[in-house]
Amino acid sequence: MAQDFQLPTTHRVLQLISTEEPLQVKTIPTPQPGPGSAIVQILVTGVLSYSGEIYNGKRQYPFPKPFVPGASAVGRLIAVGPDATMSLGQLVLLDCAIHARDDPSAVMLSGIVEGFTEASRKLMHGEWRDSTYAQYTKFPLENCIPLNEERLLGSPSTGGFGYRVEELVHISRLLVPYGGLSDVGLKAGETVVIAPATGPFGNAAVRVALAMGAGRVIAMGRNESALKELSASNARVYTVKITGDDQADTQAITKLGPVDVFFDISPPMAAHSTHLKSAIASLRHGGRVSLMGGIKTDISFPYASFMHRNLSLKGTWMYTRYQMLSFVRLIESGLLPIGKGSGLIVERKFGLEDWKEAFEAASVAGINEVVVFVP
Missing domain, CATH: 3.90.180.10 (Medium-chain alcohol dehydrogenases, catalytic domain)
Known part of the structure; x- marks a missing residue:
């Protein structure tokens, strides 16, 4: 030094x-x-x-x-x-x-x-x-x-x-989804839907959810090759392709459920994607939704369904200082590898x-x- x-x-x-x-x-x-x-x-x-x-x-x-x-x-x-x-x-x-x-x-x-x-x-x-x-x-x-x-x-x-030292830059990307997943209290053993999971931050969310102890991660996206890669990365990762048929996609998710958490990291162009409706519909009674995406337009949601199923909706922009410190401890524990062999480049x-x-x-x-x- x-x-x-x-x-x-x-x-x-x-x-x-x-x-x-x-x-x-x-x-x-x-x-x-x-x-x-x-x-x-x-x-x-x-x-x-x-x-x-x-x-x-x-x-x-x-x-x-x-x-x-x-x-x-x-x-x-x-x-x-x-x-x-x-x-x-x-x-x-x-x-x-x-x-x-x-x-x-x-x-x-x-x-x-x-x-x-x-x-x-x-x-x-x-x-x-x-x-x-x-x-x-x-x-x-x-x-x-x-x-x-x-x-x-x-x-x-x-x-x-x-x-x-350059590999430590991965921490800043991984930290973003940690803020949202932490805010909705993702617990060890729970099932979480992450969508879309085929972009940089969605992929990071899959890694973070696994490190936090999720029992099952359901990764949604349209890129079939990326979904296949995600599925092969860990036995706890399952995939559902976004087809545009919200009912069919809901059925595909619920076959892997029950779902405790839906984490959304949609880009601006996903404002009209059907995955939002499908993932929310697949949540169990008392399920939670974390919104961290970049959609700029208003989004409708099923009011009565939210009420009767006791669902929670939480928006998160970035993270708190406490979450930063907690996440760095997670990295330093080795539970979330970022170096050679982790697949991060x-x-x-x-x-x-x-x-x-x-x-x-x-x-x-x-x-x-x-x-x-x-x-």
Whole structure:
């Protein structure tokens, strides 16, 4: 571990000036720590599959301009404010979901979106404007999650898992469905329907549900080859193809039930998919629904059925700090492997100047792969 924790006066960043022009690699002054913050040297940061559509304006995400984009990352504490208790050199996961300290409902995603309230916008337009596509970044202390370096990166001969540092980026994707599954209290031995399960976050949800002890995971999707791969991955995974016939799909699910939990991670284009109706219809009395998808339009649901079957509906955007800490313990326990042999992949690494290639690679990456920047 490097022992020189001197901050350079300047550092390189990938900066967005406008969605109408290409991103630029620039050299800017290195931020300084203050109370409640830390300066982190970025070792590796993830690239979302739709990053290109965020920063060219296609997705119309609101954020200030100019700013330094980014996502969750892994880095090392280089400087801290006077109220910090962590040691310099600590390996940390930088969580992109930044909450206002005085208003938990004010949430923005660092480097991605400023949120949906005036309070959340204040966070990104102020102290936390710049994110992790940089050599160094300033982050809230509570978003610097300590990682057990000896356990995660250490040699198996000494009790470690031998992960590569870039493989730790998988944690940030897996953490998202953990928030929703945790919120509806998924218990060991229960049956959960995950739909659609053939995308990156749906696939992650399958892994997380198994690690949380689900007795049976029913993965729904349209991609038959992806469903076949999921079925072969674990004896507790069963699959149901979304056919568009909601009654037939409900029957296919209930043959594998009774179902305790339905976890939905639908993309925006799935607003009219029949899987929502099928999965809800398959729930047992007292079943729970977790919504974590990106559907923008209103969705109807069977009011009387919800009432008579005592169903619960819970929406979750991201996760809480407690859930983050709990999930990191799950990773450090080894119950959810992320390294070689787990099927999770990190093969494509890019420098900041290769951002176009990184965004393109991420857009076509497999559901088990993450693409990363190494600043």
